[in-house]
Amino acid sequence: MIPKKWWNDPDHPLFQYRKAKEYLDKDSPLYDPAEAVRWLLLSAEQGYEYAQYRLGKLYLLGDEIEQDFLQAEGWLEQASDQGNSYAKYSLAKMHLAGLAVQSDEVKAIRLLRESADDGNQWAQYLLGKFCFRGEHTEKNLQEAERLLTASAMQKNSQAQYLLAKLYLCEDGIPKDAEKALHWLWESVKQKNQYAQYLLGKMLLFGKETDRDVETGIALLSASAEQGNVYAARLLQSYYSGRLRNPSLGMAAVRLLSQLGRMFTDRLRRNEDGQRAVIEKKLRQKIEEKKQAHGMKMG
Secondary structure, three states: OOOHHHOOOOOOHHHHHHHHHHHHOOOOOOOOHHHHHHHHHHHHOOOOHHHHHHHHHHHHHOOOOOOOHHHHHHHHHHHHHOOOHHHHHHHHHHHHOOOOOOOOHHHHHHHHHHHHHOOOHHHHHHHHHHHHHOOOOOOOHHHHHHHHHHHHOOOOHHHHHHHHHHHHOOOOOOOOHHHHHHHHHHHHHOOOHHHHHHHHHHHHHOOOOOOOHHHHHHHHHHHHHOOOHHHHHHHHHHHHOOOOOHHHHHHHHHHHHHHHHHHHHHHHHOOOHHHHHHHHHHHHHHHHHHHOOOOOOO
């Protein structure tokens, strides 16, 4: 615990770091990134690892101050040298993305391992994903399982989803549908669109679990509402072959109407041109389906 006598000492790195955080609070009337950087520099130059990490992240992201990869790498390197697991993770990603002065894949994996060993759930997830796919390191499903489990236990929804896929892959470790379903449900609880899609598809067709069409459709719809085009296409494909059943036909019309409104709303507020084009195409497909039922786009 920080002794209270330090709290009001402007020359102490902890006081300086705390002041910087006040100026980085976007909900505060004090919000001022430039002033925050001034205080972070005072703290970081005294060797405070969290100030070094925060400064490095600010320069790396470039959201609140001018982006500067050289500054980012320098401060993250200093924080990493002090054992900061978050700095190690961010620095590893810089190297993997080719943003470091001399990007080094071997160094990146070493930093990820150190960060993962320190319990960083995002390093555990990323390294686990690499071990699962054989990217940047040798494929090792046992190591992938260990890392992803450690991350999943910290409620990382991405790790939970990927761990479920690992237990379904039948490649190197025993297939375990029960564990896969457990982790998919855990990921779904956090509204992970990929878990919603995979679990929804499994329930819709009764694959590796009892068939539950209603829950499957609900999960696929939730995934589609988050912009998952595969979920939207699967729903359209599923209903298009079963419209001779009146009850399913009406369900299809209601679903298509819902998806039509969803994509219309997303198009209106979407500023990403590429995504807007994709969703426009989906909207056109939904319109074609609805016209087959004598409806107009809402």
